[in-house]
Amino acid sequence: MTVDDRFRVREGGAVGPVPPTYTVTSTADGTLVEGPDGGRLLIARTSPGPLPAVPPVEDPSGRSGYASAPPQQVDMVVVDAAQRPETIGELRRAGIIGVTTAVVAVGGDHWVRSPEEFARRARLWGALVPSDGSVMSCPPSVWPEPRPQGPHRTLVTGGARSGKSTEAEVRLLAEPRVVYAATGPSPDPAQDPEWAGRVQQHVERRPWWWHTEETSDLAELLRRARGAVLVDCLGTWLAAAMDRHGMWADEVPAEAEEALEAELRALLEAWRGTRAYVVAVTNEVGSGVVPATRAGRLFRDHLGRLNQWVGSESEDVVLAAAGRVVELR
Structure with a gap:
């Protein structure tokens, strides 16, 4: 998958050579790519367990807040949603995926029985499913369908x-x-x-x-x-x-x-x-x-x-x- 038509995200989340104006940082949540215009793309990690990002807390009044500085939301996140789809929930819980974050689900392969089934699940998770070799912009030109939310x-x-x-x-x-x-x-x-x-x-x-x-x-x-x-x-x-x-x-x-x-x-x-x-x-x-x-x-x-x-x-x-x-x- 080519991001911004400038560099490649390979299988496993490896990022190919990037222009000098981009920065690539390894974080606890995955690989963060930041563009010259301030755009932020996260290639999410696949290892299990709680994310170290600061989670929201609630005081007795029921208002939400953060124990320290809130996590930074990204513009797009690429998730191996066949191997660990719960990563999307973890990142939403941590505030890294927000309402304006585009979620891209990759990694169908043998983990899910068919591309159609993978696409069905991705719709429930509010994620896009690009085909192999897709060219995408960050943020994308096409957004995921809204996922079900209450009520x-x-x-x-x-x-x-x-x-x-x-x-x-x-x-x-x-x-x-x-x-x-x-x-x-x-x-x-x-x-x-x-x-x-x-x-x-x-x-x-x-x-x-x-x-x-x-x-x-x-x-x-x-x-x-x-x-x-x-x-x-x-x-x-x-x-x-x-x-x-x-x-x-x-x-x-x-x-x-x-x-x-x-x-x-x-x-x-x-x-x-x-x-x-x-x-x-x-x-x-x-x-x-x-x-x-x-x-x-x-x-x-x-x-x-x-x-x-x-x-x-x-x-x-x-x-x-x-x-x-x-x-x-």
Whole structure:
């Protein structure tokens, strides 16, 4: 890729010979190229871990500021978004990528199954995808499409091991502030080591700056949330709600249905009114055999109805199957 038609950025981020009027500096965030007109281009690093740039902090009043001098925003950043797309979120969090920064995603190759899939992901991250040998100016003549931002709701549905949780995580990798709403039971390695291992795998693949909240009160979380939220998942939330109202028992209390209905409607109202960019995972039900128990049939019916309600109040609904994603228009 040729930048400003003056020098080349090679695979791996190496910068070719530059004119004397340009400066190239190796920084903790990557390779910084500064032009004679003050333009700033960053070839982002690919190594994992927190960026050493000064992160924003919040005082008790809720106002944002910086502990010392704020980081310097660049005009364009080139990111290997196939190998480490979360770098975009890190740089946004640090203030290096701002609203006027053009993000260029490179490095498709074997890390992503096809150029079309890489381009789809880049659109979700607010990034351009140039072809090999592209000539680009800094800032570019063509800008990325705006990425989804709150209020925006996406429902990701699919069967077991369909890739739905991975798709939800991919959609939020470039966000600077993410709350991961874990609705499942807390793992107890002594009682259920297999479940604890599954949960740990989910934790380890999340970006370091994502904040996890274990909660069953999704309605309250959605009402107060800003930034981005990943809900994983509506099925485990419903299972816990049914348990709270004794609906897994052989004898269901008379008031249980009404109480559960109130929780479902409160969640839907919060989903409809949230100010955050929310991606929620859910289980696709009804494609398999009829559950053998009354409680299982109740769960299937309520989750199927909840999925329909939430889907009708979402800007995007996608179906994951065999690791592939289909948009449900």
